Amino acid sequence: MSSSPSEVVLDDEELVIRARAGDLESYELLVARHTASAYRTAVLLGAGPDAEDVIQEAFVKGHRNLSRYRGESSYRSWLLAIVANETRNLHRSRSRRDGLVLRAAAADPVPEIAGDVAVETVLAGERRAALVRALRLLPVRDREVIVCRFFLDLSEEETVTMLGWPRGTVKSRTSRALAKLRGLLDREEVRRG
Amino acid sequence: MDDLERELRNLAGWLQTPEPPEVAARVRARLTAPAPARRRWRYLVAVLIALLVAVLPPGRAAIADAVAGLLRFAGITIATSSEPALPTGTPSPLPAQQPMALVEAQRKVLFPIRLPAKLSPPEQVLVADPDPRGTCRVATLLYRGGALRIDAFDGRLDPAFHKQASGPGVKWAQVNGDVAIWIGGPHAVAYVDRTGTVRVETARLAASTLIWQEAGVTYRLEGDPTMAEAIEIANSLD
Numbered sequence: 309m310s311s312s313p314s315e316v317v318l319d320d321e322e323l324v325i326r327a328r329a330g331d332l333e334s335y336e337l338l339v340a341r342h343t344a345s346a347y348r349t350a351v352l353l354g355a356g357p358d359a360e361d362v363i364q365e366a367f368v369k370g371h372r373n374l375s376r377y378r379g380e381s382s383y384r385s386w387l388l389a390i391v392a393n394e395t396r397n398l399h400r401s402r403s404r405r406d407g408l409v410l411r412a413a414a415a416d417p418v419p420e421i422a423g424d425v426a427v428e429t430v431l432a433g434e435r436r437a438a439l440v441r442a443l444r445l446l447p448v449r450d451r452e453v454i455v456c457r458f459f460l461d462l463s464e465e466e467t468v469t470m471l472g473w474p475r476g477t478v479k480s481r482t483s484r485a486l487a488k489l490r491g492l493l494d495r496e497e498v499r500r501g
Numbered sequence: 502m503d504d505l506e507r508e509l510r511n512l513a514g515w516l517q518t519p520e521p522p523e524v525a526a527r528v529r530a531r532l533t534a535p536a537p538a539r540r541r542w543r544y545l546v547a548v549l550i551a552l553l554v555a556v557l558p559p560g561r562a563a564i565a566d567a568v569a570g571l572l573r574f575a576g577i578t579i580a581t582s583s584e585p586a587l588p589t590g591t592p593s594p595l596p597a598q599q600p601m602a603l604v605e606a607q608r609k610v611l612f613p614i615r616l617p618a619k620l621s622p623p624e625q626v627l628v629a630d631p632d633p634r635g636t637c638r639v640a641t642l643l644y645r646g647g648a649l650r651i652d653a654f655d656g657r658l659d660p661a662f663h664k665q666a667s668g669p670g671v672k673w674a675q676v677n678g679d680v681a682i683w684i685g686g687p688h689a690v691a692y693v694d695r696t697g698t699v700r701v702e703t704a705r706l707a708a709s710t711l712i713w714q715e716a717g718v719t720y721r722l723e724g725d726p727t728m729a730e731a732i733e734i735a736n737s738l739d
Contacts, residue, residue: 330716336526343525360517360524375611397642439512458506459512
């Protein structure tokens with residue numbers, strides 16, 4: 309056993325314990341480790357240009373409340389719950405909600421295709437645009453659960469922690485949101501004929 | 502999984518998220534800046550002092566009016582009454598209390614166990630009230646054959662001790678420049694468990710006690726020292 313302590317990669321739980329004991333270094337590591345997923349979460353939940361402020365606030369609050377984190381969920385979903393909450397607070401003070409933005413065509417991962425494939429690509433692109441339009445029309449809570457389950461790929465358990473709803477609510481809200489989404493897409497197809 | 506669900510998962514890769522910003526340094530800067538919470542806390546203490554002065558004027562007659570006066574301080578509640586309500590019977594120890602080597606005890610609690618430089622190493626270290634994961638709530642250091650004890654717990658959480666003090670023995674004091682409370686004289690103390698219930702069976706007669714808080718951890722030093730001596734020990738926490 310010659311590995312020095314600095315070579316050991318500490319897991320979140322260990323960092324939390326150290327941070328709670330007052331070690332800011334450990335907390336900074338946690339912040340760095342979770343910045344990307346916290347940021348993506350805030351953006352997808354509609355924080356828009358305020359996403360950076362939202363996660364900064366979430367990390368500061370998270371530190372203050374660290375003593376309340378009991379480890380019954382992963383640190384990540386516990387933190388994302390704070391991010392979701394901060395984003396909701398933001399919505400209360402701001403009527404516009406943005407966030408679901410499709411990548412620009414230039415960033416299209418399948419460039420330069422000809423013929424039938426190109427047509428399919430265009431159709432797929434249109435379908436995605438239609439999906440995003442439909443998602444924007446969903447009520448906030450429906451969108452939240454869709455973002456958690458399908459965009460952030462959180463498990464049902466993690467979604468329970470993150471949104472702070474009972475498990476049954478997560479289940480029923482997910483299927484209701486999907487049904488609404490289907491309805492919106494059908495209507496759009498009819499309109500476009 | 503149906504088509505729509507698959508489509509949504511697939512859509513995730515097409516949603517644009519800007520590059521995540523670097524926030525770690527700024528978060529740290531905010532955490533090391535003087536905390537506004539602390540200022541609020543000082544303000545609260547000032548209000549408490551004003552209240553206490555108002556409800557506890559010197560003299561026994563006036564103390565009777567303070568029966569309902571419940572003082573909360575750093576995770577300890579102090580009820581003051583004119584009649585000493587002393588516990589009877591043999592008190593049971595704190596829930597699941599057990600002795601342990603200092604290093605081992607440190608692993609059991611989430612706050613740092615600090616030793617006062619004024620005293621030699623503790624004769625015994627105890628931890629109590631573990632949660633399902635084994636994390637204990639209270640650490641106790643025993644000195645002088647148990648005649649002097651220091652309990653430590655995270656005082657930012659729910660109250661952990663309930664005290665029943667009587668008479669004019671409750672005084673404000675200072676430890677390391679911060680507010681502390683001195684209860685000069687025997688009084689009843691009982692443990693308040695995680696659910697907030699006062700564990701009557703733990704009620705015992707406590708000796709004079711100094712209560713103070715540092716870095717969120719609440720300490721209660723109980724035993725034979727005078728107030729000045731207790732403060733000196735408290736000031737010497739490493």
